[in-house]
Amino acid sequence: MRSLFVPLLALPLMLSSLAFAAESPAGRWQTIDDETGKPKSIVEIQQAADGTLTGKVAEILKSDQGANPVCSQCEGERKDQPITGMTILQDLKPDGEQVWSDGTILDPAKGKTYRAKAKLLEGGDKLEVRGYIGIEALGRTQTWVRQ
Numbered sequence: 001m002r003s004l005f006v007p008l009l010a011l012p013l014m015l016s017s018l019a020f021a022a023e024s025p026a027g028r029w030q031t032i033d034d035e036t037g038k039p040k041s042i043v044e045i046q047q048a049a050d051g052t053l054t055g056k057v058a059e060i061l062k063s064d065q066g067a068n069p070v071c072s073q074c075e076g077e078r079k080d081q082p083i084t085g086m087t088i089l090q091d092l093k094p095d096g097e098q099v100w101s102d103g104t105i106l107d108p109a110k111g112k113t114y115r116a117k118a119k120l121l122e123g124g125d126k127l128e129v130r131g132y133i134g135i136e137a138l139g140r141t142q143t144w145v146r147q
Helices: 002-023
Strands: 027-032 039-047 053-060 087-094 099-107 112-120 126-132 139-146
Touching: 039 087, 087 112, 099 126
Parallel strands: none
Antiparallel strands: 027 039, 027 139, 039 053, 053 087, 087 099, 099 112, 112 126, 126 139
């Protein structure tokens, strides 16, 4: 009888961890180019204990520079560095339910860094990522798909 209770007690813990995973953007995301609608890369997002997000390019799916593009338009330490492995999403902080803001995102094709905001869409399989200059209305939005 006792062995029956152990799985029953563990079930709520397993379900709550699955629910947390669906509410977190941590994981692998396929980036979709907002201009062409085509997949561009895979970004691995990590969530720190304080809820802050960072994201690194794990894989390039499409590039005009071939299989191993570098950030030729970047300045400083990122200049001519491989884009694969590069941190492009930084310091996004929790800002309400399933929203993170006040971070930055790098567009390696242009070598420019923009303010960033991300919102996990219903179901947790899509992430709306917005990069902007100054006010949020001046920017671009991409919808990334969970892998």
